[in-house]
Amino acid sequence: MAALEAERADATAQVRDLERAVAGVVEASRDSNADDEHDPEGATIAFERAQAIAVRDRQLARLREVDAALERVATGTFGRCERCGCEIAPGRLLVRPTSHTCVSCASVR
Template sequence: MSADRLGAERTAALAQIAALTREFDAVVAASQASNADDEHDPEGATIAFERQQLAALLEQARRRLAEVDAAVTAVEAGTYGRCETCGAPIAPERLEARPTTRTCIACAT
């Protein structure tokens, strides 16, 4: 796995966090500006639901960033591509599919 690929993954995660944060802030601002009773609105999802959905997506994006950062640290330490559980090499195909994986397929199952 190249540092370039991890750098691209990190950039994508940061962009996703920024976009979700803007969207979350817009939903919060819209809910503060409105006095609508969204809990009983038959027209669709409530503002509270949208806010919680965005909060969950934002948390997921932050976890993704943390995983990428851990992989970058492993590259710098020379331990990237080695299973954290058994120490065996992680198959290149697994690293290609999941660049932030920390375990070999045997330990993951």
């Protein structure tokens, strides 16, 4: 599925860029005072590092979702709800191609 492959490529590129950003923030923190609590720059660096890691982790989760959807394509289960087995509405898959449940089952969560 072309949309999933494109989303995978995008997520992979973003993870790679975010890994570089995290490495840059970590490298910058090496040059600062190790005592973040008393260093005015330390809190900013710690915050930037936490933000970069959080965004990277969200992109890694997105990448896992895309890979799971591609696996469903490979096994022939893509477009079927994992809970009830019904077909997932094409509109839902168009908007969110990584969906693994139908709207009814997703709303029960």
